[in-house]
Amino acid sequence: MAQQIQIDQPRLTSELATLATFTDAEPVSNGTSVTRIVFSPDDLRARAWLKELATADGFEVRDDAVGNIFIRWTGTDPDAPAVATGSHTDAIPHAGMYDGTVGVLGGLEAMRTLKRSGLQPRRSIELVMFTSEEPTRFGIGCLGSRLMSGTLDPKQADALREANEPADTAKTLAQVRTAAGFTGDLASVKLSPNHYHAWLELHIEQGPLLEREGTPLGIVTSIAAPAGYRFTISGLGGHAGALLMPDRKDALCAAAELILAIEKHALATHVIDTVATVGTCDVHPGAVNSVPSRVVLQLDIRDTDPTRRESVMQAIRRDIETLRQRRGVIITEQIINADAPAQSSPHLVELLEEVCATHGISPRKMVSRAYHDSLFMARIAPIAMIFIPCRNGVSHRPDEYATPAHTTLGVQVLASALAKLASE
Amino acid sequence: MAQQIQIDQPRLTSELATLATFTDAEPVSNGTSVTRIVFSPDDLRARAWLKELATADGFEVRDDAVGNIFIRWTGTDPDAPAVATGSHTDAIPHAGMYDGTVGVLGGLEAMRTLKRSGLQPRRSIELVMFTSEEPTRFGIGCLGSRLMSGTLDPKQADALREANEPADTAKTLAQVRTAAGFTGDLASVKLSPNHYHAWLELHIEQGPLLEREGTPLGIVTSIAAPAGYRFTISGLGGHAGALLMPDRKDALCAAAELILAIEKHALATHVIDTVATVGTCDVHPGAVNSVPSRVVLQLDIRDTDPTRRESVMQAIRRDIETLRQRRGVIITEQIINADAPAQSSPHLVELLEEVCATHGISPRKMVSRAYHDSLFMARIAPIAMIFIPCRNGVSHRPDEYATPAHTTLGVQVLASALAKLASE
Numbered sequence: 011m012a013q014q015i016q017i018d019q020p021r022l023t024s025e026l027a028t029l030a031t032f033t034d035a036e037p038v039s040n041g042t043s044v045t046r047i048v049f050s051p052d053d054l055r056a057r058a059w060l061k062e063l064a065t066a067d068g069f070e071v072r073d074d075a076v077g078n079i080f081i082r083w084t085g086t087d088p089d090a091p092a093v094a095t096g097s098h099t100d101a102i103p104h105a106g107m108y109d110g111t112v113g114v115l116g117g118l119e120a121m122r123t124l125k126r127s128g129l130q131p132r133r134s135i136e137l138v139m140f141t142s143e144e145p146t147r148f149g150i151g152c153l154g155s156r157l158m159s160g161t162l163d164p165k166q167a168d169a170l171r172e173a174n175e176p177a178d179t180a181k182t183l184a185q186v187r188t189a190a191g192f193t194g195d196l197a198s199v200k201l202s203p204n205h206y207h208a209w210l211e212l213h214i215e216q217g218p219l220l221e222r223e224g225t226p227l228g229i230v231t232s233i234a235a236p237a238g239y240r241f242t243i244s245g246l247g248g249h250a251g252a253l254l255m256p257d258r259k260d261a262l263c264a265a266a267e268l269i270l271a272i273e274k275h276a277l278a279t280h281v282i283d284t285v286a287t288v289g290t291c292d293v294h295p296g297a298v299n300s301v302p303s304r305v306v307l308q309l310d311i312r313d314t315d316p317t318r319r320e321s322v323m324q325a326i327r328r329d330i331e332t333l334r335q336r337r338g339v340i341i342t343e344q345i346i347n348a349d350a351p352a353q354s355s356p357h358l359v360e361l362l363e364e365v366c367a368t369h370g371i372s373p374r375k376m377v378s379r380a381y382h383d384s385l386f387m388a389r390i391a392p393i394a395m396i397f398i399p400c401r402n403g404v405s406h407r408p409d410e411y412a413t414p415a416h417t418t419l420g421v422q423v424l425a426s427a428l429a430k431l432a433s434e
Numbered sequence: 435m436a437q438q439i440q441i442d443q444p445r446l447t448s449e450l451a452t453l454a455t456f457t458d459a460e461p462v463s464n465g466t467s468v469t470r471i472v473f474s475p476d477d478l479r480a481r482a483w484l485k486e487l488a489t490a491d492g493f494e495v496r497d498d499a500v501g502n503i504f505i506r507w508t509g510t511d512p513d514a515p516a517v518a519t520g521s522h523t524d525a526i527p528h529a530g531m532y533d534g535t536v537g538v539l540g541g542l543e544a545m546r547t548l549k550r551s552g553l554q555p556r557r558s559i560e561l562v563m564f565t566s567e568e569p570t571r572f573g574i575g576c577l578g579s580r581l582m583s584g585t586l587d588p589k590q591a592d593a594l595r596e597a598n599e600p601a602d603t604a605k606t607l608a609q610v611r612t613a614a615g616f617t618g619d620l621a622s623v624k625l626s627p628n629h630y631h632a633w634l635e636l637h638i639e640q641g642p643l644l645e646r647e648g649t650p651l652g653i654v655t656s657i658a659a660p661a662g663y664r665f666t667i668s669g670l671g672g673h674a675g676a677l678l679m680p681d682r683k684d685a686l687c688a689a690a691e692l693i694l695a696i697e698k699h700a701l702a703t704h705v706i707d708t709v710a711t712v713g714t715c716d717v718h719p720g721a722v723n724s725v726p727s728r729v730v731l732q733l734d735i736r737d738t739d740p741t742r743r744e745s746v747m748q749a750i751r752r753d754i755e756t757l758r759q760r761r762g763v764i765i766t767e768q769i770i771n772a773d774a775p776a777q778s779s780p781h782l783v784e785l786l787e788e789v790c791a792t793h794g795i796s797p798r799k800m801v802s803r804a805y806h807d808s809l810f811m812a813r814i815a816p817i818a819m820i821f822i823p824c825r826n827g828v829s830h831r832p833d834e835y836a837t838p839a840h841t842t843l844g845v846q847v848l849a850s851a852l853a854k855l856a857s858e
Contacts, residue, residue: 036602102721145722174720178460217676234675238722249829250711250734251658251804252641255701262712263697266690273687277679287674288686289722291715291729296598297526298569298662298713298732300830305715308722310674380675405673406724 015123015425019418022119025063026417029099029115030107032056043408046101048142048153049077049190056099060114060139067122069137075194076167077187078154079139083121085131085432091207093131093431094391095120095424096138098154098383102146106410108400112417113212114139120212120425131432133207140383148183149173149308150238150346155383157199159390161349164196173240173308174292206391208358208431211384212424213395214412215376218403225374226419228397229362231354233378233385234283235316237323238346239309241268241330245339247295247303262293262302264339271329272309275322279313284322285379286311308346314377316350352385355392358427362394365426369419380405396420396427439547439849443842446543449487450841453523453539454531456480467832470525472566472577473501473614480523484538484563491546493561499618500591500611502578503563507545509555509856515631517555517855518815519544519848520562522578522807526570530834532824536841537636538563544636544849555856557631564807572607573597573732574662574770579807581623583814585773588620597664597732598716630815632782632855635808636848637819638836639800642827649798650843652821653786655778657802657809658707659740661747662770663733665692665754669763671719671727686717686726688763695753696733699746703737708746709803710735732770738801740774776809779816782851786818789850793843804829820844820851 027042032052035045046053057079061071064081072080082092097113117137124131140154148170156162168184175181187193215221220228245261246253269288276286287310294304313319330341359375366373376397384393398420401411451466456476459469470477481503485495488505496504506516521537541561548555564578572594580586592608599605611617639645644652669685670677693712700710711734718728737743754765783799790797800821808817822844825835 035600102724103719105719105721105724149722151723173722176459215676216673236675247831248827249640249804250713251660251709251736251802252639252827252829253709254706255697255709256706260697260711262715263693266693269687269690270694273679273684282678282680285675285677285679287684287723287725289674289717289724289726290720291686291717293713293715295527295529295830296714297529297830298573298597299575299711299734300526300529300713301711302713303831310723312675378675380673403672403676405676406719406721407671407727 015127015422017119017123017418017421019414022115022417022421023414025115026107026111029056029111032059035103042107043104044101044107045103045105046099048100048147049186053100054190060099063118067125069121073192074199075192075196076154076157076199077141077190077192078158078199081118081137083125083131083135085134087132088134090133091204092134092136093208093428094136094138094206095210095212095428096140097211097213098140098143100142100144102144102406104408105406106408108214108410108412109216109405110143112214112412112420116212116417116421116424120421120428123425124429129429133432135428135432143383145238147172149240152383152386155386157196158201159386160200161386161389167196201390203390207434209384209387209391209393210358210424210427211382211395212420213382213397214400214405215397216380216400216405219376220374220397220399221401221403223374226399226416227366227371227373227423228376229359229373230378230395230397231359231375233352233381234312234314235319235349235351236310236312236381237319237348240344240346241307241309242342243268243305243339245303248301250299250301253301258301259338260301261305261339264333264337265291265305265307267333268307268330272326275325279318279322281318283314284318286322312379314351349385352388352393354394358392358394361430362396362423362427365423365430368426369422396423439551439846441543441547441842441845443838446539446841446845447838449539450531450535453480453535456483459527466531467528468525468531469527469529470523472524472571473610477524478614484523488542491549493545497616498623499616499620500578500581500623501565501614501616502582502623505542505561507549507555507559509558511556512558514557515628516558516560517632517852518560518562518630519634519636519852520564521635521637522564522567524566524568526568526830528832529830530832532638532834532836533640533829534567536638536836536844540636540841540845540848544845544852547849548853553853557856559852559856567807569662571596573664575805576807576810579810581620582625583810584624585810585813591620625814627814631858633808633811633815633817634782634848634851635806635819636844637806637821638824638829639821640804640824640829643800644798644821644823645825645827647798650823650840651790651795651797651847652800653783653797654802654819654821655783655799657776657805658736658738659743659773659775660734660736660805661743661772664768664770665731665733666766667692667729667763669727672725674723674725677725682725683762684725685729685763688757688761689715689729689731691757692731692754696750699749703742703746705742707738708742710746736803738775773809776812776817778818782816782818785854786820786847786851789847789854792850793846820847
């Protein structure tokens with residue numbers, strides 16, 4: 011099999027570059043900056059372009075009610091559960107051009123290359139492009155795969171509001187998806203547990219380990235447990251000149267203490283697997299001459315051990331209690347998500363190792379600290395992930411980079427594995 | 435004179451309420467929330483409405499190149515330097531309906547009431563509505579009066595950029611004012627030092643002193659010295675799951691320490707007149723799952739004593755140096771403005787005291803901790819300010835409130851003083 015697979019590397023490289031031109035914000039100087047927020051005009055243009063590519067190669071294309079895209083190559087046994095792969099094309103503000111996109115365009119190239127090789131798969135092979143893997147717009151990541159796996163209630167999903175808009179103008183997911191043309195019932199997005207025979211996702215590592223070791227490929231055996239929280243700190247607003255210092259209950263000063271408490275407790279585990287990040291800080295009213303009356307912080311905390319993650323949260327909550335009393339502010343905590351870790355299917359890990367062996371590669375078995383749609387696909391299908399190195403372990407930045415050679419190798423392994431799985 | 439002045443209190447109250455309906459953002463639940471950012475569609479509608487009111491009463495109306503509005507009642511000696519009053523109608527996000535507006539609509543009512551009384555002023559009486567007293571959009575307050583007084587270089591002013599937009603999409607003042615229809619050379623905005631015979635501004639106190647004492651009116655003898663700084667903290671961005679804690683140079687954690695250092699040093703003077711506020715905190719890239727790579731903070735620091743204000747800044751800078759070294763971040767400081775305090779004209783203060791006496795009022799002479807366009811008008815004209823109480827000393831909030839009785843009294847004193855000055 012390995013010998014027959016011919017990846018069109020120039021075409022894949024060019025398609026990755028084209029996809030990067032669909033960006034909501036202009037590129038910045040230090041790289042190809044990509045911003046593609048779900049259902050923005052550029053996200054919708056990127057989706058239309060992807061569907062055109064798929065149609066041109068004779069694959070069937072459909073969307074579901076939340077905008078997940080399914081690109082299907084029907085097998086000789088169309089009723090057998092399909093083999094599936096995929097990832098996402100949305101991007102956080104000022105991010106790079108490889109996160110997610112390698113799994114989507116690489117998945118498409120894997121299907122094309124198998125078709126060119128003359129394969130007639132028994133099981134259908136399906137590529138999925140998930141809606142809103144990134145939590146930027148609605149504050150929660152993996153929207154599409156959460157709904158697909160039945161992890162998120164469809165009504166709650168439709169009621170999600172834009173996280174970075176003022177409360178009085180933030181639109182709901184229902185409003186935004188309707189405006190984007192996705193009008194069906196969200197309950198219809200859920201797939202049955204035996205819908206897919208297997209799920210594979212190709213992705214850049216987003217960490218430094220493969221590059222440091224000089225290993226060209228990783229096989230993910232488990233995905234770390236992520237959690238998201240929103241803290242709202244309410245104090246006392248007023249005029250920056252007239253509200254005297256001793257009378258203040260400044261919400262931003264209280265938020266600053268909370269940010270530092272979070273950092274302190276995440277470091278205090280002394281375990282490399284604990285990471286905690288406050289990525290947004292929205293200040294109300296947000297004027298230079300007005301004392302902040304309300305601040306909203308979003309916390310992303312992850313650990314391979316959910317118990318340790320929870321113990322860090324408990325330490326943070328004790329500091330919040332002190333902060334409340336000392337500063338006279340109100341602090342509320344809202345849980346956005348607290349997900350369990352996922353394990354890869356031993357069968358799929360073994361199959362990927364066999365495929366790697368035919369390519370003469372010794373892959374590294376590893377944990378994914380970043381989370382992915384595969385975390386949720388694991389609830390309805392056997393999963394595994396293929397990682398390729400990225401330069402300096404950098405991701406979510408304009409200088410994110412994966413070499414064409416590594417990308418091509420990842421697609422080769424993916425294509426071989428899909429072909430094997432389609433014949434099972 | 436005092437006996438002849440009949441303020442149309444119902445009309446003034448109604449006009450204040452109408453002006454509050456021109457708001458960029460919807461009102462919030464705890465009061466009449468007003469947001470009127472300079473040159474927003476609602477700001478432009480408010481300006482058009484004000485001009486209609488002035489024209490209906492037979493006053494002449496003109497704009498200058500930065501959009502300052504001049505409403506003129508020509509006197510019997512049109513070449514004599516005019517007597518002027520005014521304030522602003524722009525409002526920070528989610529503010530109240532009295533800050534600035536009382537001086538504009540109250541000034542208009544003062545002119546109307548004098549006209550109704552049959553007065554034929556020798557000097558012309560002019561009402562000014564200043565552009566962008568609030569620093570929200572361009573990061574610097576009192577744009578209109580800075581240009582009018584020659585305090586701000588016209589070229590530098592035109593190059594100012596929107597403070598709350600990403601660097602790559604922020605428009606310049608030149609672009610924004612041109613789009614709003616103000617196309618002249620900003621150098622033409624400057625007035626000569628003898629252009630006005632006298633300048634008076636009626637304003638709510640924005641502090642608690644008048645209300646606490648039960649004094650219905652204050653005469654401002656000096657305006658505190660304000661300064662504005664912008665701090666840019668640059669660290670290392672990355673994926674919130676994959677960038678490990680020991681490798682981080684989190685710009686938001688560094689910013690949190692800076693926010694707390696600023697608070698600490700402002701409190702450490704143990705003087706009520708020192709106030710320091712970080713009112714905005716813009717996080718880049720601003721995604722829940724991305725480590726902040728850059729944070730921009732805006733600091734507003736004021737003191738009645740500019741030397742003490744500078745010593746607080748020096749203490750903050752020493753902490754920044756430590757912070758830089760300990761966290762490996764880059765912190766740059768940009769001065770937005772550092773203005774000297776202004777003194778009222780002893781003659782105008784005396785004249786206002788006389789007018790108060792004819793109304794049977796004992797005014798409080800006081801310092802303005804908030805700054806106003808009068809701070810800059812003091813550089814080209816003798817100035818004084820009239821303060822009226824505001825409930826709980828609250829300003830820049832939806833629950834900002836001044837009673838109709840206090841507003842009316844302020845307009846009566848203003849009208850009497852304008853009449854006296856017009857005959858000087």
